[in-house]
Amino acid sequence: MSQHAEPTPGRPSQGGDGTWSQRSADRPGGWSAGGVVFAGVLLLLNGALAVLQGIAAIAEDDVYARIGTYVYEMSLTGWGIVHVVLGALVLVTGYGLLKDRAWARVAGIVIASLSLIAQFLFLPYAPVWSVIMMAIDVFVIWALASRQDATSRV
Secondary structure, three states, X not given: OOOOOOOOOOXXXXXXXXXXXXXXXXXXXXXXXXXXXXXXXXXXXXXXXXXXXXXXXXXXXXXXXXXXXXXOOOOHHHHHHHHHHHHXXXXXXXXXXXXXXXXXXXXXXXXXXXXXXXXXXXXXXXXXXHHHHHHHHHHHHHHHHHOOOOOOOO
């Protein structure tokens, strides 16, 4: 019979053998790795909502309020098409991030930047929603840009 209690399954041992600190040091990224997963989830949701936003703009022109003259003038149908295409690209990129694909990180920064610009240009139609989506895009860009690979940390 051993004097030390066996660790509970699923919980790491926090004994003095150093395995806990070694395992946590082997994990890539800490905050930024979790941020990338969260960014992937946000991109999936952002893409799905952008597709729905685009469909609403294409289907009925009375969903969004009519505005007067606007510097970046485009029909609501045009904005709807932009949102559907961009939303589909954001969905694919978010899925790629969750699958930890190498291309997805760079594509995520580019696509989130395009989404940020599109939301900025869509401000007069849905100001509060656009600001919220812009904030999400900024977080996604930060999370993807701040992630360091294990080889670059050495």
